[in-house]
Amino acid sequence: MEKKKIATGEKQFVVGVDVGGQTSKIGVVDARGEVLVQTVIRSDTYGADAEAFISALAKAIKALIKESGKEGQIRGIGVGAPNGNYYTGTIDFAPNLAWAAKGSVPFAKLLSAGLGGLPVSLTNDANAAAVGEMTYGVAKGMKNFIMITLGTGVGSGIVINGQVVYGHDGFAGELGHTCAVRHNGRSCGCGRTGCLEAYCSAIGVARTAREWLEANPEEKSLLRECENITSKDVYEAAKEGDALALRVFNYTGNMLGRQFADFVAFSAPEAIVLFGGLARSKEFLTEPIQKGLNDNVLSIWKNKVKILFSQLKESDAAILGASALAWEL
Amino acid sequence: MEKKKIATGEKQFVVGVDVGGQTSKIGVVDARGEVLVQTVIRSDTYGADAEAFISALAKAIKALIKESGKEGQIRGIGVGAPNGNYYTGTIDFAPNLAWAAKGSVPFAKLLSAGLGGLPVSLTNDANAAAVGEMTYGVAKGMKNFIMITLGTGVGSGIVINGQVVYGHDGFAGELGHTCAVRHNGRSCGCGRTGCLEAYCSAIGVARTAREWLEANPEEKSLLRECENITSKDVYEAAKEGDALALRVFNYTGNMLGRQFADFVAFSAPEAIVLFGGLARSKEFLTEPIQKGLNDNVLSIWKNKVKILFSQLKESDAAILGASALAWEL
Numbered sequence: 001m002e003k004k005k006i007a008t009g010e011k012q013f014v015v016g017v018d019v020g021g022q023t024s025k026i027g028v029v030d031a032r033g034e035v036l037v038q039t040v041i042r043s044d045t046y047g048a049d050a051e052a053f054i055s056a057l058a059k060a061i062k063a064l065i066k067e068s069g070k071e072g073q074i075r076g077i078g079v080g081a082p083n084g085n086y087y088t089g090t091i092d093f094a095p096n097l098a099w100a101a102k103g104s105v106p107f108a109k110l111l112s113a114g115l116g117g118l119p120v121s122l123t124n125d126a127n128a129a130a131v132g133e134m135t136y137g138v139a140k141g142m143k144n145f146i147m148i149t150l151g152t153g154v155g156s157g158i159v160i161n162g163q164v165v166y167g168h169d170g171f172a173g174e175l176g177h178t179c180a181v182r183h184n185g186r187s188c189g190c191g192r193t194g195c196l197e198a199y200c201s202a203i204g205v206a207r208t209a210r211e212w213l214e215a216n217p218e219e220k221s222l223l224r225e226c227e228n229i230t231s232k233d234v235y236e237a238a239k240e241g242d243a244l245a246l247r248v249f250n251y252t253g254n255m256l257g258r259q260f261a262d263f264v265a266f267s268a269p270e271a272i273v274l275f276g277g278l279a280r281s282k283e284f285l286t287e288p289i290q291k292g293l294n295d296n297v298l299s300i301w302k303n304k305v306k307i308l309f310s311q312l313k314e315s316d317a318a319i320l321g322a323s324a325l326a327w328e329l
Numbered sequence: 330m331e332k333k334k335i336a337t338g339e340k341q342f343v344v345g346v347d348v349g350g351q352t353s354k355i356g357v358v359d360a361r362g363e364v365l366v367q368t369v370i371r372s373d374t375y376g377a378d379a380e381a382f383i384s385a386l387a388k389a390i391k392a393l394i395k396e397s398g399k400e401g402q403i404r405g406i407g408v409g410a411p412n413g414n415y416y417t418g419t420i421d422f423a424p425n426l427a428w429a430a431k432g433s434v435p436f437a438k439l440l441s442a443g444l445g446g447l448p449v450s451l452t453n454d455a456n457a458a459a460v461g462e463m464t465y466g467v468a469k470g471m472k473n474f475i476m477i478t479l480g481t482g483v484g485s486g487i488v489i490n491g492q493v494v495y496g497h498d499g500f501a502g503e504l505g506h507t508c509a510v511r512h513n514g515r516s517c518g519c520g521r522t523g524c525l526e527a528y529c530s531a532i533g534v535a536r537t538a539r540e541w542l543e544a545n546p547e548e549k550s551l552l553r554e555c556e557n558i559t560s561k562d563v564y565e566a567a568k569e570g571d572a573l574a575l576r577v578f579n580y581t582g583n584m585l586g587r588q589f590a591d592f593v594a595f596s597a598p599e600a601i602v603l604f605g606g607l608a609r610s611k612e613f614l615t616e617p618i619q620k621g622l623n624d625n626v627l628s629i630w631k632n633k634v635k636i637l638f639s640q641l642k643e644s645d646a647a648i649l650g651a652s653a654l655a656w657e658l
Contacts, residue, residue: 158595160489160494160496161492161494163490165596165597166597167473167489167597167598168472168473168599169597169629169633170597171597171629172595172596172597173594174595174627175594177594178594179625181511190627191628192627261508262507263595265502265504266494266501266503266504266592266595267487268494268497268502269496296508296521298519298521300498301500304498
């Protein structure tokens with residue numbers, strides 16, 4: 001017992017792995033959230049062969065640990081992955097991962113075996129981001145907050161009493177799929193309609209811009225010059241003062257804030273933390289989000305809930321989030 | 330230290346107090362959830378004088394403990410009250426309690442002082458109901474569930490990882506005030522529009538019936554005979570097969586189920602437990618709730634979340650819920 005305690009005490013480094021559709025990022029991280037070394041491997045060249053990918057990942061992790069000079073001092077591996085389940089350690093039916101698209105992959109178990117039994121903790125990417133913010137970021141010291149990731153989709157990680165909410169089955173925190181538009185809502189990737197994600201993701205923002213350009217053929221806009229509008233184009237146009245682009249952000253932020261009002265009624269968080277590609281449009285989103293929230297929230301929470309933007313270095317954030325999981329091992 | 334431990338071990342009884350607008354119920358309860366003795370006092374005859382009410386309450390509690398024969402064996406007092414705050418032990422701006430309508434009353438502190446220092450734990454009535462279900466009721470053994478109280482209003486108590494969610498400020502779990510109808514929604518007692526409570530409370534059900542009777546002047550309905558329709562009238566009519574009344578329950582249940590879909594996306598509960606006057610209409614609500622939920626929830630949760638109805642004896646339930654708080658003291 002005593003021996004184990006000392007050994008754990010010596011293991012002052014963790015590995016963070018962010019599994020993505022095209023690539024996976026790996027980093028060795030210290031207790032302060034410094035990424036000592038990092039690397040990237042492909043995730044999309046293994047077809048349906050999960051074991052081949054996990055074997056390549058284990059190899060890359062071992063090489064990176066060696067490079068860091070911290071062999072024998074690694075407490076464990078934290079993995080953030082789409083549809084990653086914290087309870088079971090599996091990645092289940094993840095449409096963007098060919099090797100996990102059609103079933104349940106016992107990812108944590110296989111990776112741990114490939115690393116000589118090093119403990120592996122796994123969760124979905126938004127939950128990992130929440131743990132990262134709580135461990136190293138703007139939510140440090142907070143016991144109650146909600147992380148919203150505004151990327152291709154809208155993800156979320158909910159922290160209550162200092163713990164990520166996993167729910168009965170490990171799948172809690174799907175706030176991107178709460179209903180934002182009840183009637184005639186846009187179709188969503190999940191097969192339903194009106195989800196928050198269909199409007200307030202990067203894809204949603206681009207879609208709003210395209211719809212409004214078509215609906216207002218007379219209105220001039222810089223966006224008319226774009227062939228295939230992305231949320232980045234809308235951001236660039238807004239920076240140039242383009243009225244339509246500015247309205248798109250106003251609409252998007254307002255809808256986010258309005259939806260946040262319901263989230264606040266649920267868990268009364270100290271803050272809502274925004275992260276992800278679209279959150280870089282902070283200058284255009286902050287005000288409408290705050291207005292949307294204050295106009296729609298119960299009066300006891302008006303002007304009480306902080307809207308914060310992640311300040312973790314973009315290139316490190318995904319690794320940090322995943323790595324933070326491993327401190328609990 | 331040791332002495333205290335033994336003393337606590339001997340204190341095998343708790344007192345539950347349910348503070349309501351007109352009356353407050355008090356009971357002495359054992360560890361199995363048996364209400365040994367109970368009594369009722371008025372809460373509405375003290376004007377704005379909170380101390381006078383609390384003093385009368387303390388007196389009634391002392392007398393009841395004496396009657397139970399368990400003096401010296403009481404672990405503590407659990408109180409469920411509208412707008413009761415678990416963290417601060419205060420009742421804040423509770424519109425239905427004249428003595429707590431205009432400010433914050435340090436209820437737990439005053440009551441404890443009036444009882445010679447016996448510890449007092451306080452929360453709102455819906456949270457108390459959740460603790461009661463978890464301790465003695467259909468949610469016994471569950472770590473993740475949501476309690477919905479369908480009474481005059483719609484309240485909620487959320488349990489995650491076996492703990493009631495209080496949030497950053499103690500006010501979490503206001504699910505009756507999440508948005509059910511986005512545009513042209515009914516005005517709600519909270520000053521906003523479209524809240525779930527405006528539709529799916531006892532008052533909401535009666536209002537739906539009245540609106541539909543007016544909107545369909547040709548349609549025959551037993552409810553046309555009622556002077557001032559209540560949800561109980563709607564229930565009685567539905568039992569007689571009245572088509573309009575049945576449609577009202579269908580509409581209400583469907584809306585509840587649809588809203589539950591968003592709650593499930595938040596905390597992935599094992600069950601949603603219904604309680605309160607309107608929940609007695611179980612026979613007409615179960616199916617539409619389940620349909621509303623399954624039609625609107627993310628596919629991973631279809632047919633996975635149990636809809637349960639409280640089975641605690643109606644007369645004991647409020648006391649039991651409040652008393653259950655005191656086991657944590």
